[in-house]
Amino acid sequence: MLAEATGSKYDTDLQKVFEIRAKISDIHSFFHRLFPIAVVEDDSFLVFDLDSSGERYTLAKKAPSPLPIPTGIRAAFPLECYGNRAACVVSGDVFESLEGYVTIFHEFMHCHQWATCEQGLKEKLTVAQEALSRQDYSWEINYPFPYTNRRFTKTYSLFLQALAEKDSGAIAKSRRRLQRILPQPDYEYLVWQEWKEGFARFIENRIRRRLALPENHYGQETPFHRITFYEGGAGYIEYLTGQHPELATNPEALFYKMFSRTPENPVSGDSAADFR
Known part of the structure; x- marks a missing residue:
């Protein structure tokens, strides 16, 4: 019910992440690993993560943001509400342009740094x-x-x-x-x-x-x-x-x-x- 209630409007947008990855996957091996995407909406995180197939994002969690998040955010950081896992954190307008999707993959690189050696x-x-x-x-x-x-x-x-x-x-x-x-x-x-x-x-x-x-x-x-x-x-x-x-x-x-x-x-x- 959670996914149906608040996540469905992003289904098509999130699926395009996989379409873009198919076009760029040979650029770097790091693209084989995708990370959670947290969309900021109404002072809440809508955390989308990969399902068991690894080929679809579904809404995994909705949680209030601990601090006000600016409109247009493009960032990557660990989410306390999601087990301190690194996520790409964006506002919904990121899906409005091809450059927005490029930004998502930019932030995925930061997620990879966090998950491997940053700390x-x-x-x-x-x-x-x-x-x-x-x-x-x-x-x-x-x-x-x-x-x-x-x-x-x-x-x-x-x-x-x-x-x-x-x-x-x-x-x-x-x-x-x-x-x-x-x-x-x-x-x-x-x-x-x-x-x-x-x-x-x-x-x-x-x-x-x-x-x-x-x-x-x-x-x-x-x-x-x-x-x-x-x-x-x-x-x-x-x-x-x-x-x-x-x-x-x-x-x-x-x-x-x-x-x-x-x-x-x-x-x-x-x-x-x-x-x-």
């Missing part, structure tokens, strides 16, 4: 542990990064230029300089955002190319801000996975590679010891 990596991040000690659960959005610092702006501009030109030497030089000029928490935050959001955008733009949609490169312009790291991270991941294709399916190794001072070294030379 273990955060335990090694000073910036994350300090935020946790302050009960600052919004640090990923609100961290006071020195975006306007002149040395940082110059170095990151050169890094973005090196990525565009595929200049391996300049890329490595820029990464070494970033690690030198940034305090440890700032450098950790930079790499965290490049890895977490950069990977999702890297996959998003591959989907966009497949579906003949414009690519998303918002953030590359100055003045720099948090979204700049999405763009820099996506470009860096494209470069690194071009050099080492195995990194595309190993998010933990990818993080350590991005954190490494010497990105030109073989993958086998990187480990958590480099991070510490």
Whole structure:
């Protein structure tokens, strides 16, 4: 009765997720795993999950949202009301365009990060542990990064230029300089955002190319801000996975590679010891 009463109006919209996946499934193996989709409606979560066939979303739970959720939300986070399972959290208007479905798969990449290695990596991040000690659960959005610092702006501009030109030497030089000029928490935050959001955008733009949609490169312009790291991270991941294709399916190794001072070294030379 629950599904019939409140979920049926999204049946067709949710089924299109499988249609889109069929068109893009060869882009990345992570698309073989789908995650719950929570539609925010009237200050409630309508949590849709896969049925036993794995080929259909059905309404699994309806629960009040603990906080007001803004209209137009596009996010991924664990739902306390659903056993802390990671879900793609959206408002119903996401289903109104093809780009909305691209966003769903973008958020699925974050769900995959959460389900595999995100928590273990955060335990090694000073910036994350300090935020946790302050009960600052919004640090990923609100961290006071020195975006306007002149040395940082110059170095990151050169890094973005090196990525565009595929200049391996300049890329490595820029990464070494970033690690030198940034305090440890700032450098950790930079790499965290490049890895977490950069990977999702890297996959998003591959989907966009497949579906003949414009690519998303918002953030590359100055003045720099948090979204700049999405763009820099996506470009860096494209470069690194071009050099080492195995990194595309190993998010933990990818993080350590991005954190490494010497990105030109073989993958086998990187480990958590480099991070510490």
